[in-house]
Amino acid sequence: MILVLGGTHETTEVCTLLNQLGLEHVLSVTTDFGAKLYGHLSTECLITRFEPDTLEAYITQNEIGLIIDATHPHASVVKAMASSVAHKMNLPYILYQRAVDLEIDLKMAMPTFESMAQAIAHVRSYSDEKTHILITGIKHIREWKAAFDVNQLYFRIMPSLESLKICLDEKIPAGNIVAIKAPCSIAFNQTLFKDFEIDYFVFKNSGAGSAFKQNIDSLEGTDVIPICIQPVVSKTSESCGDLNALKSKLESLKLF
Incomplete structure (x- = not known):
């Protein structure tokens, strides 16, 4: 089972791809509002705010084999927590993040x-x-x-x-x-x-x-x-920003 940490518009992209590939997944969001927006896209929708211990327990109890992190670009604490737990449990972790231009070219001065x-x-x-x-x-x-x-x-x-x-x-x-x-x-x-x-x-x-x-x-x-x-943008082997790259990572894990 795949656990998708979502709540942003990337959730739609990730869950739609997983559905197209026939991969069952649980979507985790933090609010009822997020569930109303994206819950219908997943096999199951969970409303919770994970802490390290509760995330570890959920992974064990539900036989999670992969985490796809599609949380907000500014959710740095959640991203770090999810990555840490995945590494601790020897679990594949994919960070799916949107493109963010840190070099803002404007006509006005903007701190x-x-x-x-x-x-x-x-x-x-x-x-x-x-x-x-x-x-x-x-x-x-x-x-x-x-x-x-x-x-x-x-x-x-x-x-x-x-x-x-x-x-x-x-x-x-x-x-x-x-x-x-x-x-x-x-x-x-x-x-x-x-x-x-x-x-x-x-x-x-x-x-x-x-x-x-x-x-x-x-x-x-x-x-x-x-x-x-400004957000903290992670550029590691775990991160990807488009569906083709995500599909390739899923294929490398032999999930389809």
Whole structure:
């Protein structure tokens, strides 16, 4: 049995290929929203957040023979954990990752950062109590709250109950939450900039197929300062970025 760690649009590519090859697989996602988007593509869909011990146990109990990692480009902790567990258990591991251009060629000056902590420190050093910040995603909501007054922060999140609950549990004002599936249109983003009087727009370079291009294009003609978080891109013998390469790796493992 193959375990696919998914939740991104690469999930569709990977699961579709496995289905075409007649290879049974379990898809693991972290939210109900992910299951609704991709669950129908797999033999079985599992909603969980693996830790090393639970991943090891699942592999043993379900006779997993291969892990295909199609998690988000910025999910570095999950990728490292999955790779470590696979190596420990002498299990084949394939990292299927989208193309991400780290050399961003833009007409505007755009600071880029290797971590959200660096980005927060930068914005903090150039802001005051009147600064308004629009942040995509909720993973680092507590770090932003620790550095700024909550009324300065606006979050553009995925329209899932899980994401909304996290915002409300962290006492983000309801008027500072925008729940919509990305990518958003340029006009929509610019409306948020105007209505919320945004000074900084924080987003991630998540590569091809993500909201990255729309986020960049939304900045044109505005005074909003972009804050871009770069991913850690792995280039090893375990990684591949297209279906032909993935198929070749599966064939080398004699799975079909």
